[in-house]
Amino acid sequence: MKVRRVPVAAYGASAPDHALAAWAATEGGVEIGHVFLCSTYSAYTAQVDSLHVSPEHRSRGVATALMRACVRWARAQPYDTLTLRVQRYGSRHRQLSVAQLRAFYTKLSFAPLGEGSDKTLMYRYL
Numbered sequence: 001m002k003v004r005r006v007p008v009a010a011y012g013a014s015a016p017d018h019a020l021a022a023w024a025a026t027e028g029g030v031e032i033g034h035v036f037l038c039s040t041y042s043a044y045t046a047q048v049d050s051l052h053v054s055p056e057h058r059s060r061g062v063a064t065a066l067m068r069a070c071v072r073w074a075r076a077q078p079y080d081t082l083t084l085r086v087q088r089y090g091s092r093h094r095q096l097s098v099a100q101l102r103a104f105y106t107k108l109s110f111a112p113l114g115e116g117s118d119k120t121l122m123y124r125y126l
């Protein structure tokens, strides 16, 4: 499995709004996962978006590798903070629960953002 940064334009209309960078995990030249980094209201904060791994390749560390590549790149940019929204979507095959997703992001140094009514937002400093 390889993870590399790819042009956002490669995803066409399926890229999230405000995407500024994308990473793809591939195996045998075939994409098995991706993640995007999007701009936000702040020049110093970027938001992780649309983390996804093909169902048949889950639970093998692909999402972890994608997130690490994304964080490594963001650290070399002017950003000082990353945010994300914990939100399950797509196929439920070997899908993580919201609690498991939170634990996954916590291991990657993300913490819940504030005490407001929206408890799905998390952040980490770079």
Ligand SMILES: CC(C)(COP(=O)(O)OP(=O)(O)OC[C@H]1O[C@@H](n2cnc3c(N)ncnc32)[C@H](O)[C@@H]1OP(=O)(O)O)[C@@H](O)C(=O)NCCC(=O)NCCS
Binding pocket: 050, 051, 052, 053, 054, 057, 058, 059, 060, 061, 062, 063, 064, 065, 085, 086, 087, 088, 089, 090, 091, 094, 095, 096, 100, 101, 103, 104
């Ligand atoms: C969420 C998702 C990206 C995780 O991808 P993945 O490649 O399977 O994740 P990883 O293999 O890197 O596992 C990450 C962590 O999740 C946990 N995990 C993975 N598979 C698990 C399973 N079957 N049961 C319980 N925990 C599991 C583990 O804590 C693991 O870390 P560890 O092995 O270091 O302890 C994938 O399930 C997916 O694409 N879901 C659909 C899209 C989605 O909902 N994205 C979330 C956006 S917030």
